[in-house]
Amino acid sequence: MALPQRSxxxxxxxxxxxxxxxxxxMKKVQEEQRLVVERMRxxxxxxxxxxxxxxxxxxxxxxxxxxxxxxxxxVVGVFDADFHGPSMPLMLGLSQVKGLLARDDGSIVPAxxxxxxxxxxxxxxxxxxxxxxxxxxxxxxxxxxxLLAYTDWEGAEYLLIDLPPGTGDEQLTIAQTIPGLTGFLxxxxxxxxxxxxxKKAAAFAQKLNVPLLGIIxxxxxxxxxxxxxxxxxxxxxxxxxxxEFNVPLLGQIPIDPRIxxxxxxxxPFFLEYPDSEAAKVFLEIARKFVEIVxxxxxxxxxxxxxxxx
Ligand code: ADP
Numbered sequence: 001m002a003l004p005q006r007s008x009x010x011x012x013x014x015x016x017x018x019x020x021x022x023x024x025x026m027k028k029v030q031e032e033q034r035l036v037v038e039r040m041r042x043x044x045x046x047x048x049x050x051x052x053x054x055x056x057x058x059x060x061x062x063x064x065x066x067x068x069x070x071x072x073x074x075v076v077g078v079f080d081a082d083f084h085g086p087s088m089p090l091m092l093g094l095s096q097v098k099g100l101l102a103r104d105d106g107s108i109v110p111a112x113x114x115x116x117x118x119x120x121x122x123x124x125x126x127x128x129x130x131x132x133x134x135x136x137x138x139x140x141x142x143x144x145x146x147l148l149a150y151t152d153w154e155g156a157e158y159l160l161i162d163l164p165p166g167t168g169d170e171q172l173t174i175a176q177t178i179p180g181l182t183g184f185l186x187x188x189x190x191x192x193x194x195x196x197x198x199k200k201a202a203a204f205a206q207k208l209n210v211p212l213l214g215i216i217x218x219x220x221x222x223x224x225x226x227x228x229x230x231x232x233x234x235x236x237x238x239x240x241x242x243x244e245f246n247v248p249l250l251g252q253i254p255i256d257p258r259i260x261x262x263x264x265x266x267x268p269f270f271l272e273y274p275d276s277e278a279a280k281v282f283l284e285i286a287r288k289f290v291e292i293v294x295x296x297x298x299x300x301x302x303x304x305x306x307x308x309x
Pocket of ligand 1: 051057257259
């Protein structure tokens with residue numbers, strides 16, 4: 001008996017995508033991953049900034065660190081992987097930029113701020129600041145891979161990646177897509193609830209075998225006009241985490257309302273208020289950060305990930 005003929009011989013059973021379409025998509029993904037490896041190989045230091053909860057100052061730390069590194073003469077790129085709450089355009093003084101340029105060869109040109117920090121953010125591509133990004137996990141994974149594959153970071157020595165809070169798709173994709181990720185930098189605040197969740201983030205990094213470069217505690221205290229200190233959110237959490245996970249505590253940044261004003265204006269607060277306690281603490285954190293990151297040896301740390309010889 002003759003078997004019934006399929007009208008489309010390449011079609012998968014169930015009427016989904018044809019095998020040919022699936023194979024083509026897989027080929028495209030492999031090609032993009034190859035480009036990611038090639039581009040990332042040119043950047044010696046790649047650090048993802050992670051926080052367990054929102055509102056602890058992770059984006060403020062990423063933007064300030066990028067500008068502090070730039071003022072030290074480093075070439076810095078920032079990849080804003082916080083698709084649902086991209087704040088890097090505002091904090092780096094690039095909120096007026098609308099859209100990213102692409103060259104004829106298909107490469108994406110980052111926006112550059114007055115300090116020379118290069119930025120790629122979905123926030124630069126939205127029709128308005130209020131427009132939401134409604135993407136599922138798979139789409140975010142694709143966006144991360146494609147933006148990393150096609151962006152020309154133009155000689156960046158450092159790539160800082162601003163991650164959304166938590167330990168979900170974006171964090172996993174960054175850890176698995178970027179070969180030789182130098183490590184995670186953890187930002188937290190002293191509250192009990194933050195402490196519990198940040199421990200999950202530290203355990204996540206350890207499980208993925210990504211080095212934890214350091215922990216920064218933000219909003220650690222408030223210095224009153226009479227010089228006394230108020231521990232508004234509690235005390236001692238960062239020391240506890242640093243000890244438990246054997247991670248260096250890079251510093252404890254006080255609460256200072258001028259930080260909010262400066263970040264909203266897209267200017268580095270440590271240059272605006274260089275005599276403030278927060279600026280001094282922050283610059284010491286930036287110095288330690290460079291020391292730790294560069295001691296990892298840049299490109300020689302490329303053993304992990306899917307990098308090809
Ligand atoms: P996250 O990225 O963790 O969600 P943000 O970096 O967006 O948090 O910070 C939340 C808000 O808190 C911002 O307006 C920021 O300017 C402000 N902020 C961050 N750190 C401090 C601080 N130490 N003192 C005062 N305001 C701060």
